Amino acid sequence: MAKIIGAVTTSHIPAIGMAMDNKLEQTPYWKPFFDAYPPVRAWLNEKKPDVVVIFYNDHGLEFFLDRKPTFAIGTAAQYLNADEGWGINTIPPVTGETELSWHIATDLVENEFDITICQEMRVDHGLTVPLSLMWPGHAYGHVKVIPVCINCERYPMPTPARCFKLGQAIGRAIESFDQDLNVVLFGTGGLSHQLDGERAGFINREFDIDCMNKIVTAPEELTKLSNYDLMEIGGAQGVELNMWLAMRGALTGNITELHRNYHAPISNTGAGLLLLEHEH
């Protein structure tokens, strides 16, 4: 059976990808951020997961307002990245995992999650930056990726509680899959930030650290918040916490925190990194 062996939370902002494009990792601004990643990379290289399920949000590459899903899952054999308009380098094609993707998608729909299923989709920095961070130099070719995309842009948005439940359903689906695969989950985005309006620049360090604690030990408490609460406490784009919650929902066994880092600001955000090991 497939097994979820662990999970990573990470920021996915474009500025990280552009810093890597320009080899700025060891500059004073970026060093406290990038220096936290080698232990996570080492763990991934040791555990060699077969599949990574990435919870992210599309920021206007694949989806526009014309037909914007609440939740979408990819079932393709390959995903392409593309020009997002402001200069981050594109990354080489990402390999998909069709069988497990369809298994999850089927289980979700049968369990009343009304997900949009994508047999072809472009993936944006929300997914590509975490891949670049975990496997620098595009060394992710051996890993199969399943993209799970959550609307964090336009209201109505799925509630934190619904995102957690989506994760729970995905976790159950993975662990009922009849192939010996090791699966790792990435919860990407966040933490507190606000890009738009006179309130732009908002960061709430205390909330971010509280989120990181609760994601590990008491995620249900975070699911009691509304998206408007998140917006107020974590800034307008603080709703990206929903991707962390979806990831966390899928971890139904025991988890051990192996590594953490928090650094702010990175660009306009608080950046939280967690490495969690998972076993039943």
Added chain:
Amino acid sequence: MAKIIGAVTTSHIPAIGMAMDNKLEQTPYWKPFFDAYPPVRAWLNEKKPDVVVIFYNDHGLEFFLDRKPTFAIGTAAQYLNADEGWGINTIPPVTGETELSWHIATDLVENEFDITICQEMRVDHGLTVPLSLMWPGHAYGHVKVIPVCINCERYPMPTPARCFKLGQAIGRAIESFDQDLNVVLFGTGGLSHQLDGERAGFINREFDIDCMNKIVTAPEELTKLSNYDLMEIGGAQGVELNMWLAMRGALTGNITELHRNYHAPISNTGAGLLLLEHEH
């Protein structure tokens, strides 16, 4: 408050639109089908609904397999029809109803329906043929339309039970909307048919009539079926019954059957027409 005053079930097959394009309504083949519609038209012209919510499925005009929603709702001010490839005439633009659409969409997402929201979408024969049938000569310009689109093509598909629950949630949303609007629902498609494979031509008259009875008096019984059951009893495209079930879910008050007709075959299908009045 908005009020659901009634509902219509009807076939939506392209052959109907093409028969109307070619003025074949009174030919022997079509007469038993079209002669059933004047009482429904008269009721609509008398009641003058402000809004019609149309449950239909897209057959490959707006949605392709690349990103296919389980459920989608339109929130646009206007919807265009377009060339579907096999010769049915296009119809003039359909007027949307943005405020009630957004109200429904918001309520759905807050109540854990993960619907895809469309601010621009082309509508196909699943929606346009019923409009042509109810208001011949494109005389639907005064009615505002809200399209609700359900995947009936690719498995996994939403279950009959889930479609019924979607309807219930839409019904509650409509009746909590703070404007005095009269709303009518169309459940389109069906009934038994199978277009593909050596089993093509399958029609189950007994099942169709049973469906029409149960839609009126005992819809919960139909929600116990799986899509595979529908496929077996009603043919591969018999799953279009899900649109009738979604419509029926929204009728939470008392209903009176005002009119019915069943005629088969129309093209390769059993065609069922129901006019239901609804009040609390």
Added chain:
Amino acid sequence: MPLPKPNLPGTYIFDGGLSNKGYALNKMCYSFNNVTAREAFMADEAAYCDQFGLSDAQKKAILDRDIIGLLSEGGSIYYLAKFAGLLKLNMQDIGALQTGMSVDEFKEMLRKNGAGE
């Protein structure tokens, strides 16, 4: 766990497996919504198939108007209907092709089924 699939002879359940297999074929047929695509196909059928990356089996089934073959190769009836339209075939013509009946025989079967005979 996903429900077990029923065994319904003569029915091609269009699920993930078939939809993966048929993606290029269906994408080509989806393009037939546009008149320019239909014209390009008719001008050179094989070249148009190649442009969409159809497999040899899919291409052969297109050139042979082999509807059952197209279903086995992952075609969805929604997009195959557009291919049929391009060939000026209606749903009774397609039914006849799939069942091996004449169009009149197929229509008579529809009539009987519809009448519950």
Added chain:
Amino acid sequence: MPLPKPNLPGTYIFDGGLSNKGYALNKMCYSFNNVTAREAFMADEAAYCDQFGLSDAQKKAILDRDIIGLLSEGGSIYYLAKFAGLLKLNMQDIGALQTGMSVDEFKEMLRKNGAGE
């Protein structure tokens, strides 16, 4: 019933109302994913706005680089970010424009907020 919207000064809640209003504007900015679109915009900004049917207020806000104006007119920050990129502005530049600070002042605010000061 939908939850009541919070009153958060300086925040433009991008919901159905704003998204209706901003549809054409956002569609234009979405087009900036493509380099040819960016070039067409830069060659004639006003004509490009007209091509997408922007309102006068939206067009003026584009021509004036008025980010707050664009948000009020229904712009989504996701697509406005593409407009910013086209202008070679990063998120600190945009933050400074919106808050009326200098870029250095805005960065210092970020530093303080990030440090929890």
